[in-house]
Amino acid sequence: MNLLQAVAGGLVGTVVLTSVLRAATELHLTRMDLPFLLGTAVTDDRTAAKALGYVLHLLFGQLFALVYLLLFTALERHDWWLGALFGAGHGLFAGTVLINVLLPLVHPRMGSEMSDATEVSLLEPPGFLGLNYGPQTASVGLFAHVVFGITIAAFVTGSG
Numbered sequence: 001m002n003l004l005q006a007v008a009g010g011l012v013g014t015v016v017l018t019s020v021l022r023a024a025t026e027l028h029l030t031r032m033d034l035p036f037l038l039g040t041a042v043t044d045d046r047t048a049a050k051a052l053g054y055v056l057h058l059l060f061g062q063l064f065a066l067v068y069l070l071l072f073t074a075l076e077r078h079d080w081w082l083g084a085l086f087g088a089g090h091g092l093f094a095g096t097v098l099i100n101v102l103l104p105l106v107h108p109r110m111g112s113e114m115s116d117a118t119e120v121s122l123l124e125p126p127g128f129l130g131l132n133y134g135p136q137t138a139s140v141g142l143f144a145h146v147v148f149g150i151t152i153a154a155f156v157t158g159s160g
Helices: 003-026 034-039 046-075 080-106 128-133 137-157
Strands: none
Touching: 003 034, 003 046, 003 137, 034 046, 046 080, 046 137, 080 128, 080 137, 128 137
16 A cells, blocks of 8 residues: 555545535535635635635545545555445545534634624534435435545555
């Protein structure tokens, strides 16, 4: 298993994951725009937020790819189904703890039960499994993360 192939897998996997989420938004399966959520955490300029969000999403994808590589190395396996399993765990973590608990705590422009939009425009918090952004958000997010995990495993498997 090699670091460069995991990084390449993380890049391709993040592009695929982001594309799946973007397609789901365009097909009205979800209203969640993850890069926009990330970008508005660092700027209130909505146009710049989209660009910055994509960069941040790619960087976070690299970090998760390195975590996957560490797990593959520790288990001395890198099967596609193990990548899918890691992706499912990653997707469950993202849909529950990450976007439901942690993101609203640190995001300066995300509303809560205690805030309103009288002083500044606020983003709606995603809620548990992102359900505030549509009932199919959870299944789309889980599917996209499973594909992310399989992609990383495929790249790492290519290293022999």
